[in-house]
Amino acid sequence: MNLSYIINELGEERENYFGAIAPPIIQTSNFQVRRVDELKKLFEDEYSGYLYSRGQNPTVNILRKKLAALDQAEDCLVFNSGASAIFAAVLANTRSGDHIISVDKPYSSVQSIFDNTLSRFGVETTYVDGSRLENFEKARRPNSRFVYLESPNSWSFAIQDISGVAAFAKRHGITTMIDNSYCTPLYQQPITLGIDLCMQTATKYIGGHSDTLGGILTGSKERIKKIFDSEFLATGSGIQPFNAWLLVRGLRTLESRMVRITESSWKVLDYLKKHPFVERVLFPLDIDFPQYALAKKQMKNACGLISFYVRAVSREQIVKFCEGMKHIMMAVSWGGHESLILPRCTYIENIQFDAANPDHRMLRLYVGLENPDYIMEDLEQSFRLSF
Numbered sequence: 237m238n239l240s241y242i243i244n245e246l247g248e249e250r251e252n253y254f255g256a257i258a259p260p261i262i263q264t265s266n267f268q269v270r271r272v273d274e275l276k277k278l279f280e281d282e283y284s285g286y287l288y289s290r291g292q293n294p295t296v297n298i299l300r301k302k303l304a305a306l307d308q309a310e311d312c313l314v315f316n317s318g319a320s321a322i323f324a325a326v327l328a329n330t331r332s333g334d335h336i337i338s339v340d341k342p343y344s345s346v347q348s349i350f351d352n353t354l355s356r357f358g359v360e361t362t363y364v365d366g367s368r369l370e371n372f373e374k375a376r377r378p379n380s381r382f383v384y385l386e387s388p389n390s391w392s393f394a395i396q397d398i399s400g401v402a403a404f405a406k407r408h409g410i411t412t413m414i415d416n417s418y419c420t421p422l423y424q425q426p427i428t429l430g431i432d433l434c435m436q437t438a439t440k441y442i443g444g445h446s447d448t449l450g451g452i453l454t455g456s457k458e459r460i461k462k463i464f465d466s467e468f469l470a471t472g473s474g475i476q477p478f479n480a481w482l483l484v485r486g487l488r489t490l491e492s493r494m495v496r497i498t499e500s501s502w503k504v505l506d507y508l509k510k511h512p513f514v515e516r517v518l519f520p521l522d523i524d525f526p527q528y529a530l531a532k533k534q535m536k537n538a539c540g541l542i543s544f545y546v547r548a549v550s551r552e553q554i555v556k557f558c559e560g561m562k563h564i565m566m567a568v569s570w571g572g573h574e575s576l577i578l579p580r581c582t583y584i585e586n587i588q589f590d591a592a593n594p595d596h597r598m599l600r601l602y603v604g605l606e607n608p609d610y611i612m613e614d615l616e617q618s619f620r621l622s623f
């Protein structure tokens with residue numbers, strides 16, 4: 237399906253709302269039903285129509301159709317956050333006694349679900365270095381039921397051979413899920429590579445303006461309906477109509493924002509690579525990236541997040557560098573209009589700083605929509621101030 241068609245037309249029924257270009261926000265909790273038979277049908281299967289907005293809502297459904305099409309998936313659910321999308325998908329696919337194989341260092345809330353929540357219900361997780369396919373094979377047990385991937389990781393950009401892992405899991409009847417937040421469906425489509433459930437946070441690039449949270453889950457109709465009927469409805473973790481409307485609005489400019497951010501990212505990457513105070517950069521499509529060949533094979537492009545190691549001799553120097561920015565803000569998250577910086581050494585004290593440990597000298601930059609010169613000038617003045 238054509239990208240411009242998906243973004244501008246798919247799922248919209250403008251004839252039903254006065255030809256309005258922007259869809260209405262159907263801000264309602266419940267829907268009137270005229271016949272008891274109709275009510276009976278909805279009670280038996282809430283997936284079949286509109287009963288209560290914890291289940292389905294027309295504004296949210298416009299978004300669902302677009303997001304499913306972007307992933308080339310049959311169906312989609314949109315949650316209140318990426319974390320709630322992950323929670324519902326993991327819970328729907330595991331039961332007591334199961335074993336999960338997860339890529340190591342997944343997003344923090346995922347690690348918490350596996351280590352703190354599921355462990356209480358007799359579900360064990362093995363973390364593997366996902367750079368080698370055989371590590372998934374080695375970790376497999378007879379009760380392995382679920383494989384969790386995040387490719388690329390949002391700090392190290394570590395990637396997994398997506399079609400390789402999907403084929404391995406299919407051979408053993410194991411369900412696969414991936415966090416595709418870094419790439420978005422514009423730069424990577426895991427469903428087409430054989431993955432069962434594709435998740436991405438909508439808080440980042442889909443929203444694009446740092447004004448709403450959201451989480452997306454796509455997959456086959458059967459898998460998505462199963463999650464809708466149980467975890468989605470039971471926990472009430474679906475997105476609200478207004479936030480869904482913001483995400484439809486975000487989608488209108490997704491492609492043009494990604495193009496701009498991609499162009500700027502290459503400029504900033506080049507600047508950082510040549511910088512005397514920068515020891516090394518990490519970016520999945522940089523020729524020096526350790527998994528460059530695999531990234532090139534399965535990703536259409538990369539943008540936004542760049543990690544880099546500075547030649548700092550103390551933690552104070554990194555603190556000064558981050559606090560010295562005039563425009564680039566220090567904040568978590570990414571994918572919005574604004575450039576951001578995040579130091580890795582937040583969790584240590586000054587005295588614990590070890591210059592020999594590259595992790596302590598690592599920072600993550602998110603390149604936003606500002607003019608790239610504006611971003612580089614800010615980095616430069618702060619480098620001069622602190623190094």
Ligand SMILES: *Cc1c(COP(=O)(O)O)cnc(C)c1O
Nearest residue numbers: 317318319343390417437439450
């Ligand atoms: C932000 C993020 C999430 C969680 O999404 P929320 O919408 O914040 O709950 C998951 N994975 C990655 C890679 C993220 O960056």
